[in-house]
Amino acid sequence: MTTGAVDRGGPRYAAATDVGLVRSNNEDAFLTAPPLFAVADGMGGHRAGEVASAGAIRTLQKEAGHDTDSLVAAVQSANRVVHAEAAANPDLSGMGTTITAMMTTHDSAQIVHVGDSRAYLLREGRLRRLTQDHTVVDRLAREGKIPAEEVDRHPQRSVLERALGVGPEVDVDVQLLDVRPGDRLLLCTDGLTSMLDDDEIREILLTESDPQTAAQALIDAALAAGGKDNVTAVIVDFPRVEGAGADSARTAEQPAVVLAGGPPYASSRLRSQGGSLRPAGDSASTRARVPPPYRASHRASQGVRRAVPPSPPPGSLSGDGDPSEGPRMPASRSGRTRLLLGVAIVVPLLVLALLGGLFAMRSSWYVGERSGRVAVFRGVPGSFAGIRVSSLDHVTDIATVSLPAIYQQQLRDGITAADRTAADRTAENMRHLQVPVQEIPTSTVTPTSTATAVP
Secondary structure, eight states: OEEEEEOTTSOEEEEEEEOOSSOSSOOEEEEEETTEEEEEEEEOSTTHHHHHHHHHHHHHHHHOTTSGGGHHHHHHHHHHHHHHHHHHOGGGTTOEEEEEEEEEOSSEEEEEEESSOEEEEEETTEEEEOSOOOBHHHHHHHTTSSOGGGGGGOTTTTOBSOOBTSSSOOOEEEEEEEOOTTOEEEEEOHHHHTTSOHHHHHHHHHHOOSHHHHHHHHHHHHHHTTOOSOEEEEEEEOOOOTTOOOOTTSOSBOOOEEEESSSOOSOTTTGGGOSEEEEGGGOOSOOOOOOOOOOOOOOOOOSOOOOOOOOOOTTOOSTTSOGGGOOOOOHHHHHHHHHHHHHHHHHHHHHHHHHHHHHHHHTOEEEEEETTEEEEEEEEEEEETTEEEEEEEEEEEEEGGGSOHHHHHHHHHOEEESSHHHHHHHHHHHGGGOOOGGGOSSSSOOOOOOOOOOO
């Protein structure tokens, strides 16, 4: 499948995708809606991958608008949508997706990125990778534990450390790029980069000047190399303007950053994102962040206090001294009476609420881990007032070490389910995410399939 067009007054663009020669369905999704372009590569059991990628792309298109300030917020929203859908449907439990998206202007591009899909820049004959893969293998190469040239051919190159929809929040890499006339940008899924190396991609991008022809040529080359995965390519060209030269004083690009919760970043170009920015190297894996506390508005005390008249001495009269009104109850006795009445009312209510809450929690189900295996529990994760409110129902034969780190963390936190049937289906869905333990490059993180679907 190919699509292409020329944006009047803007860049020329095209896209192509193919299911590949091995998989039965296409779980890649892409978007070409100038000035917004994106690719997504879904993952999960059954057809969950295509649900994840298509949902992320739809949300991105709906919420990104036509300005760069809204792009990161749209990606965060897409993450929440995919995560909520997975939580609501046990058949989709564990699904996620990569996403690499770009918002363009006439002379710039903002690129956001989660996962192992990629963005490339072809400029003056040189191909440069703009994004960093959020995979175990890529991290090992950055740490010098494996040779960099082995990354794209490593058998566990698709072991993701970060993906959209796996948790309620996700870190997003952001890069601001100054674009020059003659630049060509490529967004692609790993079905392309796992079949072709960068030199082969560069050669095709240089040889085929038409973006639609170039996109299809990349797909054809990936299929000829084996086509082991779905493959998608989006190409965006910034045509040269006659008589215009590149401004050598402009910065090629700003360093990639990671958007996270916290106070606003000092950069005016990203200030409206409502988050702090940290260097991309500061965070390797998906982490759930606690939103910053709300600052409650309040008025400072100005010394205003309610005047409390002193208690009359014993035997004194209330009011104007009329003995018919009777003696006034001492203030201390009145306070004790009110306290006792309050306790008598509140304690039974608290006991009833506690019993009702415990009953409700004991009627709930969740999927967690027990002795290194995926297990189903009755109740809710954790404890209440020091009391454990769950009991083990059964342990499966699925080893948690055979699952990606992001799913291992979910199991440690507990994946809630509506009932016993939903919990069993969630646990069984984890089986589709397993890989042989002996192939895992580290002892704590395991790979997941990155097959993903065009809506």
